[in-house]
Amino acid sequence: MAGTARSGSRHGPVSVADLVKRIEAGPQGPKNIVIFDFDGTLIAGYSASAFFQAHLRKGDYNAFDLAEAGVAIWQSVAKAIEMQDLLNKAIAKWKGKKEAELVALGEKIFDKTLSDKVYPEMVTLLLAHRRAGHTIAIASSATRFQVEPTARFLGIEHVMTSTVEVKRGVLTGKMLEPQMWGKGKADAVKAFVKAHKAKLADTWFYADGDEEIGLMKAVGHPVPTNPGKELQATARAEGWDILRHSSRGSTTxxxxxxxxxxxxxxxxxxxxxxxxxxxxxxxxxxxxxxxxxxxxxxxxxxxxxxxxxxxxxxxxxxxxxxxxxxxxxxxxxxxxxxxxxxxxxxxxxxxxxxxxxxxxxxxxxxxxxxxxxxxxxxxxxxxxxxxxxxxxxxxxxxxxxxxxxxxxxxxxxxxxxxxxxxxxxxxxxxxxxxxxxxxxxxxxxxxxxxxxxxxxxxxxxxxxxxxxxxxxxxxxxxxxxxxxxxxxxxxxxxx
The missing domain is CATH 3.40.1130 (Glycerol-3-phosphate (1)-acyltransferase)
Incomplete structure (x- = not known):
């Protein structure tokens, strides 16, 4: 049944070792789909923050831009605006940027920052799924500039990200529909599963955000990973396994x-x-x-x-x-x-x-x-x-x-x-x-x-x-x- 772990599995806190054993004992082959969220799940923190800091160091943002970004982030935390609006505001600042420039920046940020933020626990799970012959993908609201270098590093072929509009090699500052957030992300994952002639009941989904609850309920193997408050409460109510680890994160x-x-x-x-x-x-x-x-x-x-x-x-x-x-x-x-x-x-x-x-x-x-x-x-x-x-x-x-x-x-x-x-x-x-x-x-x-x-x-x-x-x-x-x-x-x- 979708949204429910297979019979015989434990519920509540679960270790990486427990999940690896379950993967090894479970169905094998490409008709089993594995979806990893990116920010906060495969990597610690948010790739957007690394991009923001890089632009800040280059002097791309002035005092007004900083103040506007601060207000937008506060509004998002207070749920005064939707995340899609926050993403649109961020991408608008990329208007006029060359696509090739952002590709190069993404590679540089991965090399200097994000490569060391990849959770080794998630790599262990990724490799267990790969040994089982599963089809693996990343689905993220971030852009391909943020996600693709890490995907290549981990050998993940399939990547679903938010799409920015590009004309003649230059970004227009607009995001294209559908956006990879909430329902839009869930629809993209469902389409991916259907395109691979697979079933949601045979799909694994690792994610941390509260906005992922709908998709978690739709798949057969939901694994809330370092979940937010609402996702954690839902996981407990639904009897889902909860995976937590802290090998990466902020320097305290x-x-x-x-x-x-x-x-x-x-x-x-x-x-x-x-x-x-x-x-x-x-x-x-x-x-x-x-x-x-x-x-x-x-x-x-x-x-x-x-x-x-x-x-x-x-x-x-x-x-x-x-x-x-x-x-x-x-x-x-x-x-x-x-x-x-x-x-x-x-x-x-x-x-x-x-x-x-x-x-x-x-x-x-x-x-x-x-x-x-x-x-x-x-x-x-x-x-x-x-x-x-x-x-x-x-x-x-x-x-x-x-x-x-x-x-x-x-x-x-x-x-x-x-x-x-x-x-x-x-x-x-x-x-x-x-x-x-x-x-x-x-x-x-x-x-x-x-x-x-x-x-x-x-x-x-x-x-x-x-x-x-x-x-x-x-x-x-x-x-x-x-x-x-x-x-x-x-x-x-x-x-």
């Missing part, structure tokens, strides 16, 4: 304070470590005292916990090259908090000129490696600073993907072979450290952490004895497959 003073408190704890710890280093004349002793405490302080202040499996592998083989998959700026904190001691940092020679790198190199064992010319002799010479630290008992920590992976729809990025050649040459094992959900507590470019639990699996050491110059690439791919297999079949956490 509390979040900033918590993260800053943890990060700034480095400075008193740094002075303590320098003191220990001077007394013992051993930089490694200073690093072993300071860095684990710093990582602990950052996570304690931020409310981040680590749920770990395979802790015994962290100390069974030292020194080693610890490999971790890289999603955000804080992955190294998580790994450092686990490995804790006798760690060394490998950096490009150019980083010698970086003031932060220079400061840390006074405390932490660092090898600044020159790029080799390619011959075995030159490679061995470039690697000598690292070999020296390994001979002294230090392990190395490296992200073989080379940088923070941007694509949220893939489990693991491609691996560079440098870390594997290093391990082979030095004759030490590699130890894979698989991080499952780092994006739940911080986006790719985030500078602050949100409270939550990060799952980490430490895999058994992989010996490099018997590796050769020729088969190292193959061995790297085998290790990468270990990461993929672990993410697909996650082991139980340690007690």
């Amino acid at each position: 003073p509390e979040l900033l304070t918590r993260t800053a408190t943890g990060l700034m704890s480095l400075f008193p710890l740094l002075y303590t470590g320098i003191g220990v280093g001077l007394l013992t004349r051993n930089k490694r002793n200073a690093a072993n005292l300071t860095l684990p405490l710093w990582a602990d302080s950052v996570m304690l202040a931020s409310g981040v916990k680590l749920r770990v499996t395979g802790r015994e592998h962290l100390t069974s083989h030292r020194p080693a090259v610890f490999l971790f998959n890289h999603r955000n700026n804080f992955d190294a904190f998580f790994v450092g908090a686990l490995v804790r001691t006798d760690l060394a940092w490998v950096g490009k020679a150019e980083l010698k000129k970086n003031p932060i790198s220079a400061m840390l190199s006074r405390l932490v064992p660092v090898a600044f490696v020159e790029r080799s010319g390619g011959s075995p002799e030159e490679a061995a010479k470039a690697l000598e600073p690292v070999a020296k630290m390994v001979r002294e008992g230090c392990s190395i920590m490296i992200a073989p993907e080379g940088t923070r992976v941007r694509d949220m729809t893939v489990d693991i990025g491609s691996f560079k072979k440098g870390a594997f050649h290093m391990a082979r040459t030095l004759g030490i094992p590699v130890i894979p450290i698989v991080i499952r959900n780092a994006l739940d507590v911080a986006g790719r470019d985030a500078v602050m952490l949100r409270s939550g639990t990060v799952d980490i699996a430490v895999l058994p050491p992989v010996e490099t004895k018997g590796w050769t110059e020729k088969n190292t690439g193959q061995k790297a791919e085998e290790v990468r497959q270990m990461f993929i297999d672990t993410l697909e079949n996650w082991p139980d956490a340690d007690d």
Whole structure:
């Protein structure tokens, strides 16, 4: 029956894991339609706000425009005007803009702002629907300039948005009918379902706004997502599942304070470590005292916990090259908090000129490696600073993907072979450290952490004895497959 979850499902608060299980156990194939709302559902906040700020920075709006926008927003919140009127007022400000200019602006805003506002929980659900072969679409009152870059990023082919009038490549400032709001959006979704010879009873709908209640009642799988007040009340009355998550959102003073408190704890710890280093004349002793405490302080202040499996592998083989998959700026904190001691940092020679790198190199064992010319002799010479630290008992920590992976729809990025050649040459094992959900507590470019639990699996050491110059690439791919297999079949956490 439309508007009612299938029998046997739970009602009220529901987790992403619960929904994934239901998707996997339910009907498969393209006749099952999945509709995602955009603002507030796939992404945190509103894309219109990012566009407004971009125009503001360019000086496109004067004081009168700002005052007019403020009044219109207040009227909308007070329900003195309809959202369609607010949209019309906003689009009117785009009169005279070139279509190509707005397309380029949309791409830039996505790259700088919106890509880090995509909810990882919604990506998990999106991928579950994709594995089930479902037909997936976005339906939004926003324009294509706001929505299409994110849709491409997530691999969503079908996009329904509000349409602006364009003549000879220039916007007229008018919106075309029907508008994608309330009934207009519901009609567009119903037409989409009919065009795919599917049924509303087999349609999933994720949305947050109160204006979506009518469409929620029409589909067979309504999932209010971070719902507004009226939608939440309706969901409770109808017995619908309610999905809530907070891995993305506004930067609050509390979040900033918590993260800053943890990060700034480095400075008193740094002075303590320098003191220990001077007394013992051993930089490694200073690093072993300071860095684990710093990582602990950052996570304690931020409310981040680590749920770990395979802790015994962290100390069974030292020194080693610890490999971790890289999603955000804080992955190294998580790994450092686990490995804790006798760690060394490998950096490009150019980083010698970086003031932060220079400061840390006074405390932490660092090898600044020159790029080799390619011959075995030159490679061995470039690697000598690292070999020296390994001979002294230090392990190395490296992200073989080379940088923070941007694509949220893939489990693991491609691996560079440098870390594997290093391990082979030095004759030490590699130890894979698989991080499952780092994006739940911080986006790719985030500078602050949100409270939550990060799952980490430490895999058994992989010996490099018997590796050769020729088969190292193959061995790297085998290790990468270990990461993929672990993410697909996650082991139980340690007690």
